[in-house]
Amino acid sequence: MQKQAKAVFEQYLSKKNLKATHQRNLILETFLKTEKHLTHEELYEIVKKKDKSIGQTTVYRTLKLLVESDIAREVDFGDRIVRYEHKCCHIHHDHLICMHCKKTIEIVDSQIEELQESIAAKYGFVLVDHNMSLYGICNDCFK
Amino acid sequence: MQKQAKAVFEQYLSKKNLKATHQRNLILETFLKTEKHLTHEELYEIVKKKDKSIGQTTVYRTLKLLVESDIAREVDFGDRIVRYEHKCCHIHHDHLICMHCKKTIEIVDSQIEELQESIAAKYGFVLVDHNMSLYGICNDCFK
DNA sequence: CTGTTCGATGAAATTAAATTTCAATTTCGG
DNA sequence: CCGAAATTGAAATTTAATTTCATCGAACAG
Ligand SMILES: [Mn+2]
Ligand SMILES: [Mn+2]
Ligand SMILES: [Zn+2]
Ligand SMILES: [Zn+2]
Numbered sequence: 001m002q003k004q005a006k007a008v009f010e011q012y013l014s015k016k017n018l019k020a021t022h023q024r025n026l027i028l029e030t031f032l033k034t035e036k037h038l039t040h041e042e043l044y045e046i047v048k049k050k051d052k053s054i055g056q057t058t059v060y061r062t063l064k065l066l067v068e069s070d071i072a073r074e075v076d077f078g079d080r081i082v083r084y085e086h087k088c089c090h091i092h093h094d095h096l097i098c099m100h101c102k103k104t105i106e107i108v109d110s111q112i113e114e115l116q117e118s119i120a121a122k123y124g125f126v127l128v129d130h131n132m133s134l135y136g137i138c139n140d141c142f143k
Numbered sequence: 144m145q146k147q148a149k150a151v152f153e154q155y156l157s158k159k160n161l162k163a164t165h166q167r168n169l170i171l172e173t174f175l176k177t178e179k180h181l182t183h184e185e186l187y188e189i190v191k192k193k194d195k196s197i198g199q200t201t202v203y204r205t206l207k208l209l210v211e212s213d214i215a216r217e218v219d220f221g222d223r224i225v226r227y228e229h230k231c232c233h234i235h236h237d238h239l240i241c242m243h244c245k246k247t248i249e250i251v252d253s254q255i256e257e258l259q260e261s262i263a264a265k266y267g268f269v270l271v272d273h274n275m276s277l278y279g280i281c282n283d284c285f286k
Numbered sequence: 287c288t289g290t291t292c293g294a295t296g297a298a299a300t301t302a303a304a305t306t307t308c309a310a311t312t313t314c315g316g
Numbered sequence: 317c318c319g320a321a322a323t324t325g326a327a328a329t330t331t332a333a334t335t336t337c338a339t340c341g342a343a344c345a346g
Contacts, residue, residue, distance in 0.1 A: 019313050019322055040304095055325040060304070076219070078274065096266055105266050112262070115255055116277055123239055123248050124282035131221065132275040134259055139267035162293060162342050183333095198296040203333070 002032045005071050005088045012069035023054055027062040028071070037075055037083040037104065077104065077133060094132040100141035107134075145175045148214050148231045155212035166197055170205040171214070180218055180226040180247065220247065220276060237275040243284035250277075 009028055013020055030047050044059045063084060066072035073087040077097050094112065096105040112132070120127035152171055156163055173190050187202045206227060209215035216230040220240050237255070239248040255275070263270035 017322080021313070021323065023324075053325080057305085057325060058323085061323090080225075082223075096263060096268055098268070099271060105268075107262055107266075109258075109262055112255075112258055115252075115258060116275075119250055119252055119255070120239060120277055120279050123250075125239055125241065125248075125277070125279035126285060127277060127279040128242060129278040130276060131278075132259075133273060134263055134268070134270060135272040135274075136263050136268035136270040142269060160293080164294060164342070166295070196296080200297080200334085201295060204294085 002029075005032055005086075008088050009066070009069055009071055012065070012071075018065070023051075023058050024062050024065070026051055026054070027059055028066065031063075031066065031072065031084070032086070035086075037077075037085045039081060039083050043084070075131075077102075078135060094134070096134045096136065098138035098141055099135050100137055103138055144232050145172075148175055148229075151231055152209070152212055152214055155208070155214075161208070166194075166201050167205050167208070169194055169197070170202055171209065174206075174209065174215065174227070175229070178229075180220075180228045182224060182226050186227070220245075221278060237277070239277045239279065241281035241284055242278050243280055246281055246283075 006028065009024075010020065012018075013024075027043070027047055030050065031043060034043075034046070036042075040056075040059060040063055043063070044054075044056050047054050047059060063072060066084070067074060069088075071086070071088040072084045075083050075085055075095070077083070077095065091108055092113070093106040093108045096107055097103070116130055116132075117127055149171065152167075153163060155161075156167070170186070170190055173193065174186060177186075177189070179185075183199075183202060183206055186206070187197075187199050190197055190202060206215065209227070210217060212231075214229070214231040215227045218226050218228055218238070220226070220238065234251055235256075236249040236251045239250055240246070259273055260270055
């Protein structure tokens with residue numbers, strides 16, 4: 001899984017004539033090891049522990065490369081905070097978010113995907129991507 | 144339609160002990176007259192033509208009030224630009240966006256809404272809100 | 287109508303986020 | 317190893333949004 005993402009990145013870099021640097025490798029590895037939806041800032045904090053010399057700008061720039069190479073995906077749970085999640089080697093999923101405790105559940109639902117396709121088709125669109133977030137209150141928070 | 148929104152706003156202001164000012168009225172009226180998804184900046188430009196003295200800050204502040212009073216809704220078509228659309232007296236809709244020409248189509252689909260409810264229920268959530276955007280290429284742009 | 291009170295306003299200042307600049311450094315093919 | 321070209325980190329810049337504050341105006345009692 002991680003190997004595949006690394007191979008994808010390597011290939012992307014070489015295709016674009018970009019270099020495989022220590023910083024890029026470290027940032028990618030760190031990103032792949034986390035299983036949360038993390039912000040640019042959060043990733044930077046973790047990376048900094050492993051290499052104090054890494055700059056925030058490089059994390060910004062590398063995250064942008066990860067998005068371009070389809071290794072990462074930007075998500076926004078309605079709070080205007082950009083978070084990143086794994087995309088490479090993961091099936092597409094949507095999110096169910098508790099507005100109270102902020103817990104998020106990843107949803108994989110083929111019925112939804114099919115319905116989205118048919119709606120797009122109805123209007124003569126070729127569907128490329130979508131983004132769906134459901135906001136509610138979870139069991140625990142509902143008391 | 145516009146009358147109802149104005150009544151809602153008036154009621155909201157009085158409930159919160161806020162004042163009905165010339166500026167707030169003008170901004171609300173201008174917003175209600177447009178039928179597009181417009182940015183804070185775009186609304187400001189239109190408002191300024193009617194009253195040169197109005198400040199951008201007031202447009203910001205008033206848009207916030209409109210959102211709080213459920214007259215407006217913030218939307219983001221994936222470009223991180225906040226746009227505002229009418230919410231009061233409009234049935235909920237989702238969006239289908241052409242990634243090429245940026246045309247947007249408003250979707251009302253009860254099947255989707257039902258499916259969303261049932262997904263939320265499956266995970267023990269009470270659904271409060273959702274946001275779905277479909278990105279694709281429209282007929283015209285597909286050539 | 288006043289006059290008074292307290293919220294509203296606009297300009298400027300501030301804060302915060304993201305991007306750009308640039309000199310020094312690193313990568314990598316030869 | 318060398319040198320060209322990309323990369324880096326810090327600082328500067330840009331941009332967006334919020335806050336501050338002196339003045340203004342809405343609302344309401346009298
Ligand atoms: Mn996710
Ligand atoms: Mn709309
Ligand atoms: Zn919860
Ligand atoms: Zn189009």
